[in-house]
Each structure stands twice: as C-alpha cells, then as structure tokens.
Amino acid sequence: MTKDPLHTPLCDLLGCELPILLAGMGGVARWELAAAIAEAGGYATLGMVREDPALIASEIKALRAATDHSFAVNLIPSATDPDLLDAQIQCCLDLGIDAFSFFWDVMPAIIERVKAAGCMVLHQVGTLEAASKAEKAGVDVLIAQGVEAGGHVHGRSAGLELARAVRAGSKLPVALAGGISTGRDLATALLAGLDGVQCGTAFLATDESFAHDYHKTRVTSATGKDTILTDAFVLNWPKGAAVRVIANSVTEALQGRYFGHDPATLPREAIAWDDTQPRLRFSTDSPLRTTTGDLEAMALFAGQGSGAIKDIVPAGERLHDMAATARQELKPMKS
Structure with a gap:
C-alpha cells in the first residue's frame, strides 16, 4: 500500500489520520466542531479559555459521546485567574483528559502539573524564545504561530519563517499556524519539513462552528x-x-x-x-x-x-478538501 504523503509522525503521536489540527478558539471550538474535525481525520481541540468548569465538563462529555477519537483541551494559563485555572485543570484531570493545548506565556509549573498526571502537552508559541522555554518545560508538540494568524497573536514573525527556525532548533514535532486555509498551505508546510498545520479561521467559517x-x-x-x-x-x-x-x-x-x-x-x-x-x-x-x-x-x-475562505461548509468537507489538494500538490514531489 502506498504511504499517504500527509501521514507524518505527528499523526501517530496524536492518534489522528491527518496532520491538520483544530485551533482551540475560545467560544468557537465547542464539541460540535471538535467532533466534526476528529471524525474527518484531523486532531480536535476544545476551546475552553476562561470557561466555567461545569461547561468544560459538559463539553467534554458531549464530545466523547460524538466521537471516540483523541482530542485536547485548550486553556490559556496566563490569561486566566489562578483559582479558575486550577479548577479547570482539575476538572479535566478528573474526567481523564490526557492532552492539553496551551498558549501565550509559557508557565512551567502548569506544564509540570499536567505532565505529572500523564498528559501530553501541545504549546503554541510566537517566538523562538518561547519555543525553547516550552521545550525545556517538557511539552510534547510545538505549534509555531505566525503574525498572519487570526485571534490572539503572540509574536511578530511570519509563520513559515518562525516554524522553520523552531524546527531547526528543536527535536519536537512542529506544526505551523497562522493564515493556513488551503491544501496548498498544508503542502508548503510539509515540504518545509514541518509535521503539520493548525487552522482556526478556516474552521470558524463552518456549519459546526459555534461562531455567530x-x-x-x-x-x-x-x-x-x-x-x-x-x-x-x-x-x-x-x-x-x-x-x-x-x-x-x-x-x-x-x-x-x-x-x-x-x-x-x-x-x-x-x-x-x-x-x-x-x-x-x-x-x-x-x-x-x-x-x-x-x-x-x-x-x-x-x-x-x-481570502481563500469563500463559503460556509461542513468542517469535515473543508478538511477533506484541504487534504485532497495537498495530496495533489505533493504528488509530483513524491513520485
């Protein structure tokens, strides 16, 4: 059987078929969108930034009822009241969550806490310094976010430039985030030696997104x-x-x-x-x-x-279209 050119080691680590990650968009990446991405072969992230633990629990239960695929819960430690953050993490651990996605300032103590509980940690970073700090703190996956990204933007570097630099200095899997909307973007990332991509805007404009x-x-x-x-x-x-x-x-x-x-x-x-x-x-x-x-x-x-997002479609359709285009882009290179 011919190996799928989109299947990277990151897929094996995360337990997904395609190296396309759903960004943990606060309020937007609820269970319905996360389930659609997971069922379509991508890696899902629940966006639970500053949410009440009761909502986090209900979202996790709804997501698990909709899919048996792996997923992460996204929290923003440095933008969350410490008491609320403690309650959020404990809620996730009590429910058996085994993967977290963090963003903004690297907080080693928080990473250490969830790693000690046996969890995997993905960390989105906007600078080389943050990437180095996150790796030293023990994270498992680095997501290099470029200035092209929607929502909160931590750094000021172009995404591909930053991701390549992170890849050159790290032994961890590296995914690219920021302005990723098409299969060509995915192919470009893989040809640059990266392990995958993370998409936000492309999945915000989908049927399952909780955005208005x-x-x-x-x-x-x-x-x-x-x-x-x-x-x-x-x-x-x-x-x-x-x-x-x-x-x-x-x-x-x-x-x-x-x-x-x-x-x-x-x-x-x-x-x-x-x-x-x-x-x-x-x-x-x-x-x-x-x-x-x-x-x-x-x-x-x-x-x-x-600019590449012209319509509102099911999330799985958008993900599959990205994958199909990426395979076509990579086909001549892999023959």
Whole structure:
C-alpha cells in the first residue's frame, strides 16, 4: 500500500489520520466542531479559555459521546485567574483528559502539573524564545504561530519563517499556524519539513462552528488585507495582547492608532450579551451563536488566509478538501 504523503509522525503521536489540527478558539471550538474535525481525520481541540468548569465538563462529555477519537483541551494559563485555572485543570484531570493545548506565556509549573498526571502537552508559541522555554518545560508538540494568524497573536514573525527556525532548533514535532486555509498551505508546510498545520479561521467559517453566522459571513467576504493587528480589543487579557480582526467601526475609530491601548483606561460599555452576560466594547469576546446586540462592533477574529475562505461548509468537507489538494500538490514531489 502506498504511504499517504500527509501521514507524518505527528499523526501517530496524536492518534489522528491527518496532520491538520483544530485551533482551540475560545467560544468557537465547542464539541460540535471538535467532533466534526476528529471524525474527518484531523486532531480536535476544545476551546475552553476562561470557561466555567461545569461547561468544560459538559463539553467534554458531549464530545466523547460524538466521537471516540483523541482530542485536547485548550486553556490559556496566563490569561486566566489562578483559582479558575486550577479548577479547570482539575476538572479535566478528573474526567481523564490526557492532552492539553496551551498558549501565550509559557508557565512551567502548569506544564509540570499536567505532565505529572500523564498528559501530553501541545504549546503554541510566537517566538523562538518561547519555543525553547516550552521545550525545556517538557511539552510534547510545538505549534509555531505566525503574525498572519487570526485571534490572539503572540509574536511578530511570519509563520513559515518562525516554524522553520523552531524546527531547526528543536527535536519536537512542529506544526505551523497562522493564515493556513488551503491544501496548498498544508503542502508548503510539509515540504518545509514541518509535521503539520493548525487552522482556526478556516474552521470558524463552518456549519459546526459555534461562531455567530454574522462572524462567519464576514470571514467569507473578507480578504487578508481587510484584517488588522491591534491591541485595542484587550479587555479580559493582559495589557499589550494583540489580536488580528476584520476591520470594523471600532478599528476605524482608532484612526490608525492600533497599538498602545491600556485595559485599565478603556471604557466598560456593554454592547452585546450572551444571555445575561454583558459583552463589552474593546473586549476579546467574539460573537457566538448565543450572542445578541451590536455584533459589528465586536472582535471579528480572522487570519490573513481568510481570502481563500469563500463559503460556509461542513468542517469535515473543508478538511477533506484541504487534504485532497495537498495530496495533489505533493504528488509530483513524491513520485
């Protein structure tokens, strides 16, 4: 049997067929999307950033009921209250979760805690320094995130450049994140010697995504040039945390002053709600299925690869299309 050119050692480590990882998008990567990715052969991540342990438990149970494939739970230690983080991790461990996906600042003590419990750790990094620190802390997989990424962006390097540098200095599997939307992007990563890719925006605009239809539609009509990197949407996150979003009325009002915003001085103005929970202007909250209010003024996360996302389709279909295109791209090289 001919070996699938897409099957990398990362697939064996994660227990998936394809080296395509679902980004742990907070609020968006709920059980339905994670299950669709896992069932289609990719590697699923539940986006549980700052969520109540009760919700985490219900999402894990729903995901397990929908698929028997492996998955990780994504948490952001440095952007989460320590007491809540402790409760989140304990909830996951009590439910037998065996893989975590972390992002932002590397926190060795947290990594040590879950590794001591026998868990695998994937860590997304934006710099070589963070990659080195994460590897020394004992993580199992490095995800090199480029500045092209949607949502929170930790570094300022182009993704492929960073990933190649991380690969050159690390013995760990390395996946590329940031602007990955097509099979050609996947093929490029594999030809560069990387082990896989992680996709966010491409799977946000799918049927199973928990993002609001308004957000999905804005992604399908946007191009990479319509996205802006700014730290204006910083409420709920550490000062200086940058995000890539689709331009809207909030970014237009900044008049080009995209950086230098202090969460301590930003107004707390409710512009939308999820049930009774207010969503503030300048917060990192994006519009979800349950959100009502001024959706246009919320953080509409999208990466620079959004120009290749033209429609809203089932997540499995998008993943399979990426895989088929990548195989075609790699075929001449592998013959």
